[in-house]
Amino acid sequence: MVKLDVLLGSALTLCAEAHTLGRRQDAQIYEAEDAVLSGVTVETSQSGYSGTGYVGGFDDAADKITFTVNSDSTKLYDLSIRYAGIYGAKVTTVVLNESAKTDVSLAETSEFTTVAGGQVLLNEGANTIDIVSNWGYYLIDYISVSPSAPRPPHNVTPTLSNPNANADATALYQYLASIYGQNILSGQQDATWADWVTQQVGKTPAVLGVDLIDYSPSRVERGTTSTAVEDAIAHAGKGGIVTVVWHWNAPTGLYNTEEEPWWSGFYTAATDFDIAAALSDTTNANYTLIIRDIDAIAVQLKRLQDADVPILFRPLHEAEGGWFWWGAKGPEPCKALWNLIYDRWTNFHGINNLVWVWNSVAADWYPGDNVADVLSTDVYATGNGPLSAQYNSLIDLGKDTKLIAAAEVGSIPLPAQLQAYEADWVWFCTWGDQYINNAEYNAPDVLKAIYNDEYVLTLDEIQGWRNASK
Structure with a gap:
């Protein structure tokens, strides 16, 4: 038993690349410094950021960034988060429209990198996506959303790994x-x-x-x-x-x-x-x-x-x-x-x-x-x-x-x-x-x-x- 989500950012980084490569043209990028900030601040000392800065100061449980994301219809999007984990491996919480929550692990990094944040079902019109402190102590550069590709049929292995399974x-x-x-x-x-x-x-x-x-x-x-x-x-x-x-x-x-x-x-x-x-x-x-x-x-x-x-x-x-x-x-x-x-x-x-x-x-x-x-x-x-x-x-x-x-x-x-x-x-x-x-x-x-x-x-x-x- 453990009371925390169990994820490693390295695995999610690979997932992010798989979901975003090849469809960069479709991605909508939302800079953290342009979002609504609660308890966090815009910073510029860490090199390699996009836009005019990034957001840090996640040290209290209520600290968050609120992005307003628009969609032309109700549909699924892949969410990616560009971050720097310079303070060690952490976990952040993604909240969609003040409701559904997803915990996402952020692996320790020395520079900004991208991690998959799962999918978000956006409503037609304006939506909010919050990045909430959770473990805290990380830097957020931006989020991006791109339309999810249809999931192909599963191809589950038909037999068990043990050939002598009863x-x-x-x-x-x-x-x-x-x-x-x-x-x-x-x-x-x-x-x-x-x-x-x-x-x-x-x-x-x-x-x-x-x-x-x-x-x-x-x-x-x-x-x-x-x-x-x-x-x-x-x-x-x-x-x-x-x-x-x-x-x-x-x-x-x-x-x-x-x-x-x-x-x-x-x-x-x-x-x-x-x-x-x-x-x-x-x-x-x-x-x-x-x-x-x-x-x-x-x-x-x-x-x-x-x-x-x-x-x-x-x-x-x-x-x-x-x-x-x-x-x-x-x-x-x-x-x-x-x-x-x-x-x-x-x-x-x-x-x-x-x-x-x-x-x-x-x-x-x-x-x-x-x-x-x-x-x-x-x-x-x-x-x-x-x-x-x-x-x-x-x-x-x-x-x-x-x-x-x-x-x-x-x-x-x-x-x-x-x-x-x-x-x-x-x-x-x-x-x-x-x-x-x-x-x-x-x-x-x-x-x-x-x-x-x-x-x-x-x-x-x-x-x-x-x-x-x-």
Whole structure:
């Protein structure tokens, strides 16, 4: 769980280039210094800017630039942002017409560069696009909008990466492929909060998210227990679909202080466990502990396999953020760990009920098409927007051959927005306390409307999914 959008600007920069090259003549450029400024100032000391200056001073939460953008009709546009990230990697929030919000990461740079800001559905006439502080401390040169090209048909890989995937996993993957672009599966993390959704809206999420966190050996040895596997089996028994995450408590090296207690040991800040060092030598003690932990989780996965429960499995999530120890040493150790897990569970343990879900938009972190079936990201922006920047980045990452999922969200995307933006997320899974029950993220009336929309599939509407794609 993390409360911030997980994106890297390097991936989005590539996306920006893909969407803007070749149609520069169609782009409308709006200089930041000519917009309405709130709490920010025009500056000129950083070289390489366009126009007469750029805007900086994003140091308070309410600081923003408001652009007025005109369109001759209601249609989709690609949004690009020219910025300089001279103060390090940051995140900005894009707000369209004081409503839909998108978080966009700005990678650290030494000069001005362009990043994709997703798409914006502009109304005929005048529209407003706000760039709001969020993490702050970056420089904005200008934004540009250009008409979006029609999205071509998806070309999803027809088979799973594991050639020995069992019938359950294959059926699940085929079902997801059959609804991709037609519907989105509703999902909720934690059985308690799934029950809460049922009570509040009268509909039960199609997808239940469970966490294997308390099966981590460094937690079990401190007395933790879990019903995650039982919850997953129970939901599958009702005809539902299960997605699994593993907040992997570090195998050893937990600080266990008042500031960083042992149960926060999945965070980088709570452990001195060095994944790069552990993987550098298969004879060292920490490598042995990694294998011990992987094998411990294999026991739980086999319980699910024996119960005929296929799972959407998402290990090593949010790695590029660096806040979890498996991502703290950069992409190469993380990818090596992913491949170790994949090989150990697939080839050594014979666990074949998994649909493998990668959870990053950054190209340099991607372990490869041959070990991932679904691409996903976690987005905690408010506003119930379509998350188009993230969706388009994942489309580019997988060359539109992979299913795309909103694996964790704070605010559920509005179905009408998803369809208008052609953001074909195949499922969403809302995080629990402080998100699903927080009106800032999901107002009660909006939540009910989403769950009752025909585009959103709930538990009662997916009964018999194993045979639906045949």
